[in-house]
Amino acid sequence: MDTNEQNRLLNTIIEQQKMHIQTQDDRIREQEATITELRKLVDELRSLKANMEETLNEFRRQFFGISSEKTDKQEDDPEDSKTEIFNNNQKEKISVSSYSREKRKKKSTRDDLYANLPVREVLCKVPQDQRFCDYCNSEMVFMGTTPVREELRITPAKVERIRYMQEVLICPECRKDGDGTIVKAAAPTPLLAHSPASPSIAAYVIFHKSFMNTPYYRQESSMFQLGVKLPRETMSNWYIHCAQDYFYPLYERMHELLLHRDLIHADETTCQVLRERERPAQSTSYMWIYLSGSDGMDPIVLYDYQPGRGGKYPKSFLEGFSGMIQCDGYQGYNKVEDVTLVCCLAHCRRKFFEAIPANRRKNLKLLDINSEETIQEPKISELQDNEKKIPAEIGLAYCNKFFFIERQLKDLPPDERMVKRQEKEVPVWDSFFKWIETINPLGGSKLEKALNYTLNHKETLCNYLLDGRCEISNNAAERRVKSYALGRKAFLFHTSVAGAGASAVMYSMIETAKANQLNVYQYLYMVLLYMPDYKNEPAGIEKLLPWSDFIKEHCTGLIDVENITPENHMPLPF
Numbered sequence: 001m002d003t004n005e006q007n008r009l010l011n012t013i014i015e016q017q018k019m020h021i022q023t024q025d026d027r028i029r030e031q032e033a034t035i036t037e038l039r040k041l042v043d044e045l046r047s048l049k050a051n052m053e054e055t056l057n058e059f060r061r062q063f064f065g066i067s068s069e070k071t072d073k074q075e076d077d078p079e080d081s082k083t084e085i086f087n088n089n090q091k092e093k094i095s096v097s098s099y100s101r102e103k104r105k106k107k108s109t110r111d112d113l114y115a116n117l118p119v120r121e122v123l124c125k126v127p128q129d130q131r132f133c134d135y136c137n138s139e140m141v142f143m144g145t146t147p148v149r150e151e152l153r154i155t156p157a158k159v160e161r162i163r164y165m166q167e168v169l170i171c172p173e174c175r176k177d178g179d180g181t182i183v184k185a186a187a188p189t190p191l192l193a194h195s196p197a198s199p200s201i202a203a204y205v206i207f208h209k210s211f212m213n214t215p216y217y218r219q220e221s222s223m224f225q226l227g228v229k230l231p232r233e234t235m236s237n238w239y240i241h242c243a244q245d246y247f248y249p250l251y252e253r254m255h256e257l258l259l260h261r262d263l264i265h266a267d268e269t270t271c272q273v274l275r276e277r278e279r280p281a282q283s284t285s286y287m288w289i290y291l292s293g294s295d296g297m298d299p300i301v302l303y304d305y306q307p308g309r310g311g312k313y314p315k316s317f318l319e320g321f322s323g324m325i326q327c328d329g330y331q332g333y334n335k336v337e338d339v340t341l342v343c344c345l346a347h348c349r350r351k352f353f354e355a356i357p358a359n360r361r362k363n364l365k366l367l368d369i370n371s372e373e374t375i376q377e378p379k380i381s382e383l384q385d386n387e388k389k390i391p392a393e394i395g396l397a398y399c400n401k402f403f404f405i406e407r408q409l410k411d412l413p414p415d416e417r418m419v420k421r422q423e424k425e426v427p428v429w430d431s432f433f434k435w436i437e438t439i440n441p442l443g444g445s446k447l448e449k450a451l452n453y454t455l456n457h458k459e460t461l462c463n464y465l466l467d468g469r470c471e472i473s474n475n476a477a478e479r480r481v482k483s484y485a486l487g488r489k490a491f492l493f494h495t496s497v498a499g500a501g502a503s504a505v506m507y508s509m510i511e512t513a514k515a516n517q518l519n520v521y522q523y524l525y526m527v528l529l530y531m532p533d534y535k536n537e538p539a540g541i542e543k544l545l546p547w548s549d550f551i552k553e554h555c556t557g558l559i560d561v562e563n564i565t566p567e568n569h570m571p572l573p574f
Contacts, residue, residue: 051442110150156226206239217232239502254545265471267328267477270287272494287305288317294469294471303504315337321336341460348457348461349396366400369407395454418468421468480511522555525561526564550572
């Protein structure tokens with residue numbers, strides 16, 4: 001073989017080796033790309049697994065765990081521990097290293113507990129055969145009485161048939177001439193025409209339905225025990241007609257007054273209406289709640305039934321209002337024009353709370369500015385330096401910091417509170433948002449949702465700083481949601497749209513009466529007693545609002561349906 005052939009053979013071998021090496025390099029690169037994709041897939045699967053476990057644990061907690069929320073009590077520092085005790089009127093404040101709370105005042109005596117109840121003394125007399133002295137047989141004389149004990153006695157509800165008999169007078173002289181003059185006594189205006197309903201029994205049905213949360217079928221059984229066969233359909237009709245005819249004019253007037261306020265709390269909750277036009281019985285409807293804020297004026301609480309949750313419903317209800325709305329982060333409130341939205345920090349805090357693993361939040365409880373027991377001020381810098389603390393716990397501590405400061409400022413006048421907020425809370429907000437920027441949460445995790453929620457509502461979360469009357473949370477509205485939710489748990493659904501609307505009106509009247517410290521049953525009774533004669537008179541409606549002097553005079557004490565009756569009650573003082 002000559003040299004040229006050897007060179008060609010060598011070149012062929014070299015080319016084959018190069019091709020083989022290139023093939024191997026391509027295969028290696030392909031394998032490396034596959035490994036990279038697999039590693040990425042593993043990371044995504046791990047993230048998905050973590051998120052699924054987090055979601056599963058949250059479902060387990062909701063279905064089988066406790067629903068209370070607690071804040072972790074921090075470790076005591078022996079060097080900084082201290083105890084302070086001082087008296088403040090009837091309360092004693094105790095501060096220790098782990099927490100501080102206002103000690104409850106001394107246990108109330110029976111005289112304090114039963115101060116509003118009437119007292120009837122029962123004299124236990126000595127029998128006649130024991131009123132003579134055992135030694136000299138002289139008749140004994142009265143020396144005095146000795147208290148033995150005191151007990152509470154209750155008179156169960158009693159139903160009576162009241163038959164109005166109209167007195168008729170005739171002139172005897174005219175009668176002699178065959179043309180007598182006849183005069184008939186005026187009878188009280190009936191509550192409902194051709195119905196046995198009286199103000200007292202209608203108020204009784206309404207009170208038990210919307211205050212005691214007793215469904216009609218249970219009231220029907222209760223009435224039967226009192227000797228009355230009162231069908232649940234009849235009670236439902238009474239409830240709806242009274243709400244529409246007598247309470248709705250008050251509701252409308254309260255609505256007008258609410259729109260002139262500067263602050264309104266708003267929230268919504270679900271309900272079900274079986275017979276709703278062009279909607280299946282399983283459809284979800286909503287009960288909207290609107291109430292006045294901490295503006296120092298008479299409190300107003302209004303419920304509004306609507307078939308949906310769209311922003312058009314609060315926009316329609318609040319038309320004409322131009323102030324601040326304290327609400328959650330629901331986007332529907334953005335459709336309300338000419339208002340400033342104030343987002344609830346309690347919702348934001350709850351997001352961080354839910355991002356904490358279940359085993360770490362077992363002993364946690366969230367602060368509230370009105371709670372009897374207050375946790376020590378969260379030490380955020382120490383938490384950030386503690387490697388054992390996870391980001392969700394630090395975010396929760398930031399939120400608790402705001403509630404801690406708000407508790408210190410809650411008794412200040414609004415103007416002074418606004419100044420103190422700028423001084424104490426603005427730096428904390430700046431630090432909070434800077435800390436959020438340093439966190440890189442797992443995609444799709446609850447921590448990411450909490451951080452995104454905070455950033456998305458950054459402006460509205462801080463809007464409470466604009467007015468010292470604003471509260472830091474929307475808990476006031478959520479408490480009114482709870483009042484309706486307790487009733488919903490008992491009656492489950494509304495049969496008709498009219499029933500749902502009537503419930504909205506009656507819950508409005510009851511919650512407003514409670515907020516104005518009234519006896520709820522007595523207020524319902526007084527409205528039903530007077531409204532048949534005054535429902536078309538604006539002055540009469542003003543006198544029957546929950547904060548009027550007339551209502552406060554007659555509805556802040558005990559129930560009185562014996563002395564104030566349809567046939568014997570004073571006219572409204574105009």
